[in-house]
Amino acid sequence: MIKRSLILIAAMCVGISAQASERISAVGSTTVLPVMSQAAEAYHQTHPDLMITVSGGGSGVGIASIIQGTAQLGMASRNTSSQEQSKLDGKVDNIVIASDAVAVVVSKAVYESGIHQLSLKQIADIYHGKIKNWKELGGLDKRILVIDKEASRGTRHVFAKAVLGSSHARAEGASIISGSNNEEQMIVSRSENAIGMLSNAWLNDKVRGVDVVVDGKAIAPTIEHVRDGSYPIARGLHVLLPHRATAATKDFVQFLLSQEGQAIVKHVGYLPVR
Amino acid sequence: MLILLWFLWDASSAYWYEFGISQLWAAEWYPYESLYGLLPAIIGTVWAMLIAMLIAVPCGLAAAIVSSEILPVSWQGWIRLGMEMLAGIPSVVYGLIGLWVLLPWLQYTLDLLTGHNLLAAGMILSLMILPTMMVMSQDALRLIPIEQREAAMNMGMNWNQRLMRVLLPQAWTGIRSGILLGLGRALGETMAVMLVVGSLDRVPDPIYNILEPAQTLTSRIGREMGEAAFGSMHFSALMACGLVLAVTAICLSLLAQQKRSFV
Numbered sequence: 001m002i003k004r005s006l007i008l009i010a011a012m013c014v015g016i017s018a019q020a021s022e023r024i025s026a027v028g029s030t031t032v033l034p035v036m037s038q039a040a041e042a043y044h045q046t047h048p049d050l051m052i053t054v055s056g057g058g059s060g061v062g063i064a065s066i067i068q069g070t071a072q073l074g075m076a077s078r079n080t081s082s083q084e085q086s087k088l089d090g091k092v093d094n095i096v097i098a099s100d101a102v103a104v105v106v107s108k109a110v111y112e113s114g115i116h117q118l119s120l121k122q123i124a125d126i127y128h129g130k131i132k133n134w135k136e137l138g139g140l141d142k143r144i145l146v147i148d149k150e151a152s153r154g155t156r157h158v159f160a161k162a163v164l165g166s167s168h169a170r171a172e173g174a175s176i177i178s179g180s181n182n183e184e185q186m187i188v189s190r191s192e193n194a195i196g197m198l199s200n201a202w203l204n205d206k207v208r209g210v211d212v213v214v215d216g217k218a219i220a221p222t223i224e225h226v227r228d229g230s231y232p233i234a235r236g237l238h239v240l241l242p243h244r245a246t247a248a249t250k251d252f253v254q255f256l257l258s259q260e261g262q263a264i265v266k267h268v269g270y271l272p273v274r
Numbered sequence: 275m276l277i278l279l280w281f282l283w284d285a286s287s288a289y290w291y292e293f294g295i296s297q298l299w300a301a302e303w304y305p306y307e308s309l310y311g312l313l314p315a316i317i318g319t320v321w322a323m324l325i326a327m328l329i330a331v332p333c334g335l336a337a338a339i340v341s342s343e344i345l346p347v348s349w350q351g352w353i354r355l356g357m358e359m360l361a362g363i364p365s366v367v368y369g370l371i372g373l374w375v376l377l378p379w380l381q382y383t384l385d386l387l388t389g390h391n392l393l394a395a396g397m398i399l400s401l402m403i404l405p406t407m408m409v410m411s412q413d414a415l416r417l418i419p420i421e422q423r424e425a426a427m428n429m430g431m432n433w434n435q436r437l438m439r440v441l442l443p444q445a446w447t448g449i450r451s452g453i454l455l456g457l458g459r460a461l462g463e464t465m466a467v468m469l470v471v472g473s474l475d476r477v478p479d480p481i482y483n484i485l486e487p488a489q490t491l492t493s494r495i496g497r498e499m500g501e502a503a504f505g506s507m508h509f510s511a512l513m514a515c516g517l518v519l520a521v522t523a524i525c526l527s528l529l530a531q532q533k534r535s536f537v
Contacts, residue, residue, distance in 0.1 A: 028339060057500045057501075058500070060501035061500035061501050062498070064284065064500065064502070064503055065500055067499075067503065068503075068504060110298060130284060143387050145387045145388055148474075150308055150473075150497055150498070150501075151304075151305060151498075152498070152500075152501035168304075168306035168307070170307075174474060175387055175473050175474070176388055176472045176473070176474055176487045177390065177472065177473040177475075177487070178473075178495075179473075179497065187388070187390075189454075190377075190378065191381075191387075193387065205350055206452075266319070
């Protein structure tokens with residue numbers, strides 16, 4: 001009896017693994033993640049035999065897991081560093097599926113107190129700890145909660161490069177370090193004095209993007225300004241596809257670039273590449 | 275145990291050879307500039323443990339005394355069940371409670387820039403080690419023979435005197451084990467701490483400022499392990515954090531053992 005049920009269980013396991021014939025795991029940037037997970041859902045309806053699991057961790061984690069071969073697809077919201085690239089050369093295709101703006105976000109209360117635009121210099125001064133109070137920028141007399149991101153995060157690289165000069169620049173003024181976009185969004189929306197960096201698709205009523213002043217002109221972090229190239233903190237959203245990937249994985253990446261996939265990109269709030 | 279230590283040593287040896295032991299009190303941690311000072315995280319860890327113990331030891335002890343000496347026996351089973359259930363809740367749940375309840379509360383009542391700080395981490399930790407503290411103390415109190423209590427009562431001691439002169443000294447060994455076990459858990463706890471501590475790699479300024487975001491050894495490993503390429507110096511430095519934690523934990527449990535066998 002026991003023997004028979006054991007055999008049955010074993011058979012079931014084999015059956016289950018045979019049924020879901022292929023699994024893809026996509027790991028990395030939480031900025032690319034919403035596109036990937038919605039695309040995976042849509043793709044699963046026409047390809048029920050393919051299981052795609054999507055998880056975050058940040059661009060650095062995505063690139064590291066492709067280098068170490070622990071994931072089939074990597075997601076990154078920044079360019080690879082030269083050190084990373086040397087390990088990927090000739091083995092991995094780096095495909096841009098969308099672009100977006102890294103918005104400089106502030107809490108709703110800050111925005112409503114009159115801070116609608118900041119220059120790159122002012123933002124840099126805040127992150128270097130030279131400006132510590134919103135009063136100095138014409139806002140209320142409140143200390144600034146400066147949110148920095150984990151050093152490996154793509155958004156951090158792009159922001160630091162555009163604002164602080166290099167992608168690993170120190171931010172001495174930082175008061176707290178956040179990880180994923182969700183975490184940062186939560187900290188900003190909970191605070192009344194926060195400034196942070198978030199992809200433009202993550203803005204909402206409590207998390208407002210300010211205009212960035214370039215050459216005397218205030219430019220809002222919108223898709224239009226990414227398209228015409230005027231917004232200074234823009235970037236491509238990448239998918240890393242190893243050459244040794246299976247046909248099904250490659251097909252899925254093609255789906256991301258197809259009309260349907262690009263419609264998802266637009267729906268999430270990024271700029272399609274096609 | 276030895277294998278584990280050897281593994282940690284092996285993985286972190288590149289770091290120790292390159293930078294030496296002095297990194298334990300170097301204050302700057304910038305992996306991209308090859309600066310790997312452990313001091314901010316060590317201070318963070320020590321503070322979080324201290325705060326947790328300051329809250330959990332008196333509370334746990336008081337709860338144990340109340341439940342085993344004052345309340346009727348029929349309640350004890352229920353209280354114990356509750357405590358054991360508390361001890362079994364996954365740490366991430368405590369972290370989320372901290373995130374949604376404790377942080378906003380701290381932020382508004384103390385008028386802070388952010389609720390993410392060492393005090394929050396210590397408070398969450400104290401909640402997590404409270405059950406351990408209480409169950410161990412309760413056991414120790416219950417092991418005291420009834421004759422001792424009767425003798426104390428016959429000597430005309432009042433309740434206070436019985437507690438301070440007879441019960442607590444007798445139970446002290448068990449209570450001490452509870453404290454050390456609790457310390458061990460506070461030391462190693464990652465998830466809940468990571469969610470509330472703020473993860474800022476900076477030595478608190480001034481050093482007793484527990485109301486600013488900080489970093490602990492565990493939260494640093496949790497945050498940065500995914501990105502550190504296997505075999506890199508960064509990876510090695512994180513392993514060194516692990517080694518410091520493991521050695522401290524071993525010392526704590528050795529201490530607990532020693533006290534138990536000698537007293």
